Amino acid sequence: MLKVEDNELLTRVGPRAPMGRMLREYWMPACRSASLVADGAPQRVRLVGENFVAWRGTDGRVGFIYEACPHRGASMALARNEHNGLRCIFHGWKLSVDGKVVECPAEPADTRDAFAARLKVGHFPAREAGGMVWVYLGKQAEPPPFPEFEFNNLPDSHVCARRALVHYNWLQGLEAHIDASHVGILHSGFLNAGKPTAISARDLGLAAAHKAPRTEMHVTNYGLREGALRDLGDGKTYARIRELVLPFFTFIPHAVDEPCSGRATVPVDDEWDAEWYIMYDTQKPLTPETIELLFAGSSGDPDNFASNLGGPENLWHQDRGSMDRHFSGFPRSVPFEDFIIQESMGALVDRSGEQLGRADVILVQVRRMLLDAVRDFEAGKPAPWNIAREQYPNIRAIATTIPTAMNWTELNAVETFREQAAE
Ligand code: FES
Ligand SMILES: [Fe+2]
Known part of the structure; x- marks a missing residue:
């Protein structure tokens, strides 16, 4: 038998819940490697109470970002996957696998690049092993050792x-x-x-x-x-x-x-x-x-x-x-x-x-x-x-x-x- 508050502590996994914060400190499987095709459809992944998108770029690398576009929140699951970047179909912002905004075509041409360089993208370290894409969603600058099972x-x-x-x-x-x-x-x-x-x-x-x-x-x-x-x-x-x-x-x-x-x-x-x-x-x-x-x-x-x-x-x-x-x-x-x-x-x-x-x-x-x-x-x-x-x-x-x-x-x-x- 558990106290109600202990049950809550153990089971709630969202970003503000204590257990949710702790579980983010471990590498976790997110989706199957084979479900991501180079230049193919991005895949929605819901994990620990948040929505993400996993995708594979032209060069085969995997990106893992929040589903919400860093501009105004349109779903990046709808995005175009083109030339090593995921392009939001709303205003065309293009994100690279390593989590940078590389294009924002609706901005004035003379300030575009400087503006893009300042932007932050919620992206996360991803690794592939055992036929799975693994992600680290935690707060440490250096992720924990990869689980070499x-x-x-x-x-x-x-x-x-x-x-x-x-x-x-x-x-x-x-x-x-x-x-x-x-x-x-x-x-x-x-x-x-x-x-x-x-x-x-x-x-x-x-x-x-x-x-x-x-x-x-x-x-x-x-x-x-x-x-x-x-x-x-x-x-x-x-x-x-x-x-x-x-x-x-x-x-x-x-x-x-x-x-x-x-x-x-x-x-x-x-x-x-x-x-x-x-x-x-x-x-x-x-x-x-x-x-x-x-x-x-x-x-x-x-x-x-x-x-x-x-x-x-x-x-x-x-x-x-x-x-x-x-x-x-x-x-x-x-x-x-x-x-x-x-x-x-x-x-x-x-x-x-x-x-x-x-x-x-x-x-x-x-x-x-x-x-x-x-x-x-x-x-x-x-x-x-x-x-x-x-x-x-x-x-x-x-x-x-x-x-x-x-x-x-x-x-x-x-x-x-x-x-x-x-x-
Ligand atoms: S919401 Fe994605 S580019 Fe505007
Ligand atoms: Fe069983």
Whole structure:
């Protein structure tokens, strides 16, 4: 349970909200790289309660600016994309990728250039990696180290990043990704069917058979590691170790021969969330079949793969007739079950009425970490969890069997996988 004011502090993300100001201090995915074509249509992007436009110039570079034209606010999503500049169709101001006004043709010819040189454009650093355009919307002159996750440095064929726009606050998205205790219940229709789902380890049957794991947490400088531990007898423990890289990223445990699975929950505004599903394989290219396992039943639009989710008016197309075979009545794919449950709680859930149990301990921990961070940030401390570039490639989730006597926090996932792959 949370006090109403703490819930507000955690969930409000606009430019004047404390959490909104802090979240701007992290690199965040904004749109898919492939959705921007050189000299093609600019794309509207709503992020943390503000409207932006992303576009690709003639030379391939990406620009990221406020949607409102710096002259009088016409939408730059309507602009012409011509010769390395975005030209507003109202009075013809032309903006460069690096955020300068390079032409303002309606001004008198003799003062035009001097006038243009004085103008300020709200533009933001943008980078491309992992098939996504990343932006930094914060206040520091020097952005934080770029998150060099493994998937940001793989060949294109090894990574698939898709986005779903869903009607709930970002914290609901994050809480769904860190909540291990729902996996064996909400998703049991998939687990019991023995269907490979690509986001769950093949041996997730174990998770279904032992619904209540022992959960332990280990706080790190980037967030949290969570171990969901199930005793198998014979001195063995099945450990699912999830990585939480605050504030946006979660990595879901998987076995050595399965693709890795990352999630980012990035606020669109207070009531909408961009859910990024990032599947990647460090060893080999992904196959269309593997990708399809994760996105089965999706709309086919990689920029909004759950646009066919439905809503409260049709109970998200729940198929009651399937419920004797599929627990939730949502047999399309695992992500759909998560999205629907979060939307069903309302766009911005009031946590003051919750009744939490022992299984919810990680939620309590993460909320406390976020509350401490945002209060410290408001008091003038730097945003936490922005780690050194070299640390990012070592963050990987894992599902494996370990000796019960072993301390799971000492398990290095990257090394363990290397050893298992060699066996
Ligand atoms: S509003 Fe864009 S040029 Fe005037
Ligand atoms: Fe889930």
